[in-house]
Amino acid sequence: MKAFDIVIVGAGMAGMRAAIGAVRRDLRVAVISKVHPLRSPGLSAEEGLNAVLHDGRKASGKDPAVPALMDLHIKDARDCGYQFSDDAPLETMVQRAPGVVRELERWGCPFSLEKDGQYALRRTGAVSRPRNLHVSDKTGHAVLYTLYEQCVRLRQNKPDKLRFFEEWLVLKLLVSGNAAAGVIAMQMDSGKTEVFQAKSIIWASGGSGRVYGSTSNALTSTGLGLAVPVSAGVTLQDMEFVQFGPTQLPGSHIQITEAALAEGALLLNRKGERFLASYNDSREEMELSPRDVICRNIYREILAGRGIDASCVHLDMRTLGRRKIRAILPVTRELCRKHAGADPASQLIPVRPGQNYMIGGIHTNEKAESDINGLFAAGECANPGVHGANACEGDPLTEALVFAEIAADSASKYAVQHRNRKHGSETLFRNALEEEENKLTHMLTVKGEVRTAELRNKMQELMDRHAGVFRDGMGLVEAAKGIRELKKTLAEDLHTDGKERRANPGLTEALELKGSLEIADIIVQAALSRNESIGVHFRNDFPAPKGRRRHSLIKVRKTKIRIRYTGVKSRHKWLKEIAPGKLAEKL
Amino acid sequence: MKAKTWKISVFRFDPLKDTEHRFVKYTIPRSGVRTVLDALIYIRDHEDDTLAFRASCRQGRCGSCAVHCNGRYGLACEMPLKSGKNTIRPLAQLPVIRDLVVDMEPFWEKYESIKPYLVRSSKTAGRNYRNRRELEKKIDCILCGACFSACLMTGKNPAFHGPAAYVAVNRFLHDDSDAITGQRLAMVKGENGVFRCHNMFNCNEACPKNVEPAENILEIKKNID
Numbered sequence: 017m018k019a020f021d022i023v024i025v026g027a028g029m030a031g032m033r034a035a036i037g038a039v040r041r042d043l044r045v046a047v048i049s050k051v052h053p054l055r056s057p058g059l060s061a062e063e064g065l066n067a068v069l070h071d072g073r074k075a076s077g078k079d080p081a082v083p084a085l086m087d088l089h090i091k092d093a094r095d096c097g098y099q100f101s102d103d104a105p106l107e108t109m110v111q112r113a114p115g116v117v118r119e120l121e122r123w124g125c126p127f128s129l130e131k132d133g134q135y136a137l138r139r140t141g142a143v144s145r146p147r148n149l150h151v152s153d154k155t156g157h158a159v160l161y162t163l164y165e166q167c168v169r170l171r172q173n174k175p176d177k178l179r180f181f182e183e184w185l186v187l188k189l190l191v192s193g194n195a196a197a198g199v200i201a202m203q204m205d206s207g208k209t210e211v212f213q214a215k216s217i218i219w220a221s222g223g224s225g226r227v228y229g230s231t232s233n234a235l236t237s238t239g240l241g242l243a244v245p246v247s248a249g250v251t252l253q254d255m256e257f258v259q260f261g262p263t264q265l266p267g268s269h270i271q272i273t274e275a276a277l278a279e280g281a282l283l284l285n286r287k288g289e290r291f292l293a294s295y296n297d298s299r300e301e302m303e304l305s306p307r308d309v310i311c312r313n314i315y316r317e318i319l320a321g322r323g324i325d326a327s328c329v330h331l332d333m334r335t336l337g338r339r340k341i342r343a344i345l346p347v348t349r350e351l352c353r354k355h356a357g358a359d360p361a362s363q364l365i366p367v368r369p370g371q372n373y374m375i376g377g378i379h380t381n382e383k384a385e386s387d388i389n390g391l392f393a394a395g396e397c398a399n400p401g402v403h404g405a406n407a408c409e410g411d412p413l414t415e416a417l418v419f420a421e422i423a424a425d426s427a428s429k430y431a432v433q434h435r436n437r438k439h440g441s442e443t444l445f446r447n448a449l450e451e452e453e454n455k456l457t458h459m460l461t462v463k464g465e466v467r468t469a470e471l472r473n474k475m476q477e478l479m480d481r482h483a484g485v486f487r488d489g490m491g492l493v494e495a496a497k498g499i500r501e502l503k504k505t506l507a508e509d510l511h512t513d514g515k516e517r518r519a520n521p522g523l524t525e526a527l528e529l530k531g532s533l534e535i536a537d538i539i540v541q542a543a544l545s546r547n548e549s550i551g552v553h554f555r556n557d558f559p560a561p562k563g564r565r566r567h568s569l570i571k572v573r574k575t576k577i578r579i580r581y582t583g584v585k586s587r588h589k590w591l592k593e594i595a596p597g598k599l600a601e602k603l
Numbered sequence: 604m605k606a607k608t609w610k611i612s613v614f615r616f617d618p619l620k621d622t623e624h625r626f627v628k629y630t631i632p633r634s635g636v637r638t639v640l641d642a643l644i645y646i647r648d649h650e651d652d653t654l655a656f657r658a659s660c661r662q663g664r665c666g667s668c669a670v671h672c673n674g675r676y677g678l679a680c681e682m683p684l685k686s687g688k689n690t691i692r693p694l695a696q697l698p699v700i701r702d703l704v705v706d707m708e709p710f711w712e713k714y715e716s717i718k719p720y721l722v723r724s725s726k727t728a729g730r731n732y733r734n735r736r737e738l739e740k741k742i743d744c745i746l747c748g749a750c751f752s753a754c755l756m757t758g759k760n761p762a763f764h765g766p767a768a769y770v771a772v773n774r775f776l777h778d779d780s781d782a783i784t785g786q787r788l789a790m791v792k793g794e795n796g797v798f799r800c801h802n803m804f805n806c807n808e809a810c811p812k813n814v815e816p817a818e819n820i821l822e823i824k825k826n827i828d
């Protein structure tokens with residue numbers, strides 16, 4: 017058994033930022049990740065993060081324009097989320113965002129600048145002001161590396177305070193009397209399992225996009241990371257809100273960053289027309305419309321027979337010119353050339369929508385607390401209620417970083433307060449470990465017929481077809497049925513080739529799939545239960561919003577998914593007629 | 604007519620069981636399989652799920668999947684398969700854990716030994732546009748390890764930091780807000796340092812991201828002279 021003050025699950029942006037925060041508060045921290053920190057999914061984020069820094073004037077908090085600009089950031093995010101955001105966490109995020117950026121800058125993150133030394137800010141979709149900071153189109157890479165570099169520095173300076181456990185897969189969250197007590201993880205190359213005891217735990221396991229087939233997410237964003245705390249009883253929020261990105265390459269679903277649209281690329285149908293002009297909700301802002309709107313209208317265009325190869329539309333970056341593409345979108349250029357075999361400076365790129373970001377996640381408040389004592393969460397696996405029903409481009413990264421620091425603060429305070437309290441007993445840990453070992457053995461010894469990949473493909477097909485941009489009751493019921501069957505097959509009829517735990521991808525894939533199926537099930541149930549259309553959640557059978565703004569709260573008890581609703585915590589009236597991104601009104 | 608299948612030969616080795624590695628041949632359909640990574644996933648999913656390899660982003664960003672295939676190093680997720688036989692090997696110079704998964708620890712150790720982080724000097728001026736443009740181009744290394752494996756010196760001299768570590772050194776030397784330039788140079792000019800590099804340019808050839816480690820090493824050397 018290993019014991020720490022704080023255990024952090026995940027070493028992406030949120031996990032590493034939280035680690036820095038906790039070590040600075042002088043606690044003993046373990047970070048557990050199934051991949052090396054520098055392989056974490058967040059590094060594919062290209063576009064950037066949002067913060068109010070300056071308005072062409074001084075980049076100082078004392079700039080009189082700053083409070084007004086922050087109000088606009090809040091308003092943009094709120095409107096973009098169809099006013100489903102909770103006030104307190106959203107305001108917290110916006111107010112603390114500049115600090116996060118300055119800190120990254122101080123640690124060496126080379127944010128792109130204008131010639132005069134001010135930050136280069138991009139104006140992304142559905143916002144009133146440019147506030148998207150970026151490192152050309154390598155933002156995720158640059159931020160992740162900066163955080164890791166600082167972790168290395170801390171580890172060299174305070175070796176007893178920070179430890180990384182790389183390529184350890186977290187399988188279970190241990191809870192004792194509604195307080196988090198530790199986790200069980202398996203070292204992937206040796207197959208060894210171990211209990212990590214902790215005074216408090218920060219969950220930062222990232223996204224779950226791989227429950228879909230059409231997703232921009234890394235292969236490792238399976239959902240197991242989120243399924244683990246769910247089975248320990250944590251409450252999730254708004255899992256039906258799944259963000260789709262409009263511009264992914266067909267087949268691989270590698271995402272061409274929305275920064276391309278922000279910089280002036282166009283979306284064209286088969287006839288070469290800017291089809292967004294023919295839909296009411298995208299007529300005004302065209303390619304800078306909110307992402308949910310663009311995704312729906314791309315599908316409508318394809319359904320009307322005006323798509324490319326019956327499943328795509330064209331992204332036209334030729335308008336940007338070769339020089340600009342090379343200068344500010346070098347990664348995008350490389351991705352197009354290597355994975356679409358086309359040069360964006362001279363050729364049209366076929367694109368289609370696909371899953372990109374999970375808005376839903378562990379229900380947290382503005383202190384990053386979950387409903388299990390001592391369990392805090394940040395990043396994509398959490399939902400503090402910032403994004404409402406549709407995330408504004410660039411806010412997810414900001415949210416991850418701001419709430420990671422908050423989680424570090426809250427978790428540190430909790431750990432100090434409970435320093436002398438015993439979290440969980442020896443018997444609890446021993447029994448839990450034994451139970452987990454038995455499960456692993458069972459998985460490897462079921463003499464079944466069905467390969468993990470077959471089940472995974474079926475799940476992804478069901479999710480793509482029924483829980484995508486457009487949904488309806490009948491389809492969701494079918495998906496729910498299908499997923500339940502897949503769960504049963506996985507438990508009873510799984511085939512694995514290897515019989516050892518050690519470095520066995522067959523085992524890890526099966527474990528990941530088990531987590532994916534849990535999350536897929538939850539998304540489908542939550543989507544089925546919300547009988548209305550709002551933001552990213554569009555039900556063909558209920559195409560309008562209902563009377564009251566509600567978050568869904570989801571809990572799993574003994575394999576039963578229970579959903580209830582709670583009102584959005586906002587003092588602002590719901591002005592349904594204000595669709596997101598009406599630039600004209602905002603400016 | 605185009606063939607309907609790919610021929611793949613994969614290095615397989617379990618150090619705890621096997622005395623020697625072997626190459627296992629697979630014939631897999633072309634449909635839906637374009638890159639080396641697609642092939643590995645196909646084999647794991649349909650033929651043998653004990654085949655071990657690393658991959659995450661599948662878009663050439665995370666650096667997990669570097670392997671040797673058809674005579675050169677590269678990222679499995681970026682290397683297209685070719686007609687004829689495709690022979691896939693793990694990175695050299697690093698101990699094999701299983702099949703294509705190698706123990707990267709020696710590589711990370713070297714990287715971390717050169718203090719790969721900014722130590723900000725208190726008196727640097729504000730943000731400088733020109734310096735920033737330069738830096739944007741100095742951060743492309745994804746620490747995939749290909750250059751480390753291709754380099755003849757890392758094999759011969761275990762104390763040599765290796766090309767990727769020098770790329771990181773050069774990145775911080777280029778940062779005008781870094782305070783420990785002197786320390787960085789002192790660290791790499793020792794007897795196992797940059798001057799052990801004999802400009803074979805294997806690293807440049809191996810690098811999937813056009814980082815040109817050899818040029819970075821030359822730049823460091825110039826700083827020392």
Ligand SMILES: Cc1cc2nc3c(=O)[nH]c(=O)nc-3n(C[C@H](O)[C@H](O)[C@H](O)COP(=O)(O)OP(=O)(O)OC[C@H]3O[C@@H](n4cnc5c(N)ncnc54)[C@H](O)[C@@H]3O)c2cc1C
Nearest residue numbers: 026027028029030050058061063064186222241395396413
């Ligand atoms: C292609 C793409 C582009 C994007 N672009 C942008 C953008 O421009 N702007 C923006 O704001 N957002 C963007 N996003 C979203 C944003 O990148 C993510 O929301 C953010 O990076 C999530 O960070 P994280 O730290 O929460 O998780 P991640 O970076 O996903 O890290 C998760 C960590 O948890 C670990 N982990 C997970 N499960 C387990 C387990 N069971 N056991 C052990 N470890 C585990 C993983 O190893 C990893 O270290 C983009 C996303 C994608 C996919």
Ligand code: SF4
Nearest residue numbers: 744745747748750810
């Ligand atoms: S320099 Fe190139 S080959 Fe070497 S680690 Fe970096 S990206 Fe890989």
Ligand code: FES
Nearest residue numbers: 659661665666680
């Ligand atoms: S899988 Fe990330 S670089 Fe290949």
